[in-house]
Amino acid sequence: MxxxxxxxxxxxxxxxxxxxxxxxxxxxxxxxxxxxxxxxxxxxxxxxxxxxxxxxxxxxxxxxxxxxxxxxxxxxxxxxxxxxxxxxxxxxxxxxxxxxxxxxxxxxxxxxxxxxxxxxAITYGTSYHALKDRGALKPGETLLVLGAGGGVGLTAVELGKHLGARVIAAASGPEKLALAKAQGADDLIDYAQEDLRERIKELTGGKGVDVVYDPVGGATSIVGVRSLAWGGRHLVIGFAGGEIPAIPANLLLLKSAAAVGVLWGNMVRADPVNQGANMRQILDWLAQGALRxxxxxxxxxxxxxxxxxxxxxxxxxxxxxxxxxxxx
Structure with a gap:
């Protein structure tokens, strides 16, 4: 072949x-x-x-x-x-x-x-597992999606909105942010032009976000951790920015927050029953036109x-x- x-x-x-x-x-x-x-x-x-x-x-x-x-x-x-x-x-x-x-x-x-x-499979599977199983995202919570214009980021925006969250999409450039908006983002941050930390404070009234979806890594991850609300969850998806961040543990302590690893591929092998149910749900939503x-x-x-x-x-x-x- x-x-x-x-x-x-x-x-x-x-x-x-x-x-x-x-x-x-x-x-x-x-x-x-x-x-x-x-x-x-x-x-x-x-x-x-x-x-x-x-x-x-x-x-x-x-x-x-x-x-x-x-x-x-x-x-x-x-x-x-x-x-x-x-x-x-x-x-x-x-x-x-x-x-x-x-x-x-x-x-x-x-x-x-x-x-x-x-x-x-990989993008939607990762995002649904991250938000549902690892982040325990609840309706009414605020979700910050970093790298919101990329493959996994767009699915996190779409699924986060579908799960009832307020979604803040952060990406570099107006084209990527326009896509995130079309996928359901409530608020947009262009971190190539705006101060990410200050903009999050402004959008949340200083409270911070409940969940950060982070496929970027590097210094952006540290800003995400600093922007968590009390009891927040920082989902470590990957390091597309190329740098693996050293997350300060004291920031997690002070906010009673958690940094949570997400590796969907290994979870499919470790828990095929639950992940199979997740994938069937995603495919059902796709068939219904709920996902685009x-x-x-x-x-x-x-x-x-x-x-x-x-x-x-x-x-x-x-x-x-x-x-x-x-x-x-």
Whole structure:
């Protein structure tokens, strides 16, 4: 089969498009004919060997995909050949076929576009798990979303509003903030032009925010912690800004606050029942039209290098997809 191949941990430009062995469904696994795959910033790090996990070389990158069930392994129940599904694969999605544990595969409701669904698992899965399970976000609370114009940030804005929170979206630049507004943000902060700390004080009357959703890291994270209200929760999603912050523990103590780690991929493996229920809820909302994913760009599978470079520039507004046809 054709696939994007990572033969050595190196810059994304080193990836090649070529032939790779067809995956076989082992016990508890399914094989999927890939229609489209989501592209995520961790994919950029994985091919460079800079992520928490390193697949054995050579490997096919790509952590999520949508398509049709092509083969079913021993012991798998609840799926049939031809079913429309999405999958969290960890790796292997940038190919014509990919295999995944059946516990990380979910049926896509009729009427939901498979290309759009291909980019749902990681961003929406992360944000829903973060806000519901880790942040215990309640209706009427105030949620601050940092990096609100990116892939996970936009989903956090949308889901936070859907869960009944007041949402403050913080991002750099008017275009990203306009997207966040369209996804339901109540208030906007352009932290390229405004003092983030002072603007949060102004918007909350000095009270601070109940939950911070933070995929950015660096100095911005410290501002987020300082801006927590009493009993606030700071959700550590990632470090797109490149710097892992040293969060001052005294700030958490003084506010009776918590810094909470969120790693959705590991939680899917550790608690597939709860995370499966979360994903089915997300897909139901998608089918009902309650969620409106933002697609930034589509690339052909063979053009995955360009897609990853697009993410590296950190100009992405929404989701980047790889499809099995010409880019549009």
């Amino acid at each position: 054709k696939a994007m191949i990572c033969a050595a941990f190196a810059p994304v430009e080193s990836l090649t498009h070529g032939d790779f062995p067809v995956p076989a469904a082992g016990p508890g696994e399914v094989v999927i004919d890939v229609v489209a795959a989501g592209v995520n910033y961790p994919d950029v790090l994985i091919v460079q060997g800079k992520y928490q996990t390193k697949p054995p070389l050579p490997f096919v990158p790509g952590s999520e995909a949508a398509g049709y069930i092509a083969a079913i392994g021993e012991g798998v129940e609840g799926f049939a050949i031809g079913d429309r599904v999405i999958a969290f694969t960890g790796s292997g999605a940038f190919a014509e076929q990919v295999k995944a544990p059946a516990t990380q595969v979910w049926t896509v409701p009729e009427g939901v576009d498979l290309e759009v669904a291909s980019g749902i 994913p933002v697609i930034d760009a589509r690339f052909d599978l063979s053009d995955a290098v360009a897609a990853l470079q697009h993410l590296e520039k950190r100009k992405v507004k929404g989701k980047v997809l790889l499809t099995r046809h010409s880019a549009s």
